[in-house]
Amino acid sequence: MATETVEALIMGGKATAAPPLGPALGPKGVNIGLVVAEINKKTADFAGMQVPVKVHINTDDKSFEIELGTPPAAALIKQEAGLKKASGNPKAELVGNLSFDQVLKIARMKESALTGKDMTARAKEIMGTCQSMGVTIEGKKAQDAFKALAAGEFKVE
Secondary structure (H helix, E strand, C coil): CCEEEEEEEEEECCCCCCCCHHHHHHHHCCCHHHHHHHHHHHHHHHECCEEEEEEEEECCCCCEEEEECCCCHHHHHHHHHCCCCCCCCCCCCCCEEECHHHHHHHHHHCHHHCCCCCHHHHHHHHHHHHHHHCEEECCECHHHHHHHHHCCCCCCC
């Protein structure tokens, strides 16, 4: 069973048979319409963001499997906070605020790409990214949010 992989960066929920997918998939002999429909279904939650996609194609029977990457944590934070861009000076200029539930949502979306051993550690990774972007958590800077998490103010479910 020989397999080939096609990699592309796709706008979430808006894959088409046009470049970059169509020209890459056409010579492989797979049904491009089915591949595009499957990608759009799997990336619908990432609407408006670039999502890395790998299409693994079995060259014998032309079956395929879609593997999604996740957008960068910063892109997910900007989407959740409704920001166009992060702060240029995060120590002095705060540009947005997230609830702790939004931090957990992002940590769950990025779960496989984060290095934390549990959800608390992964939430801390996202909070650190918030700090470098000038985004507060529940109105607190990241250091204060870390302390609040340790004190049990935030619940990780």
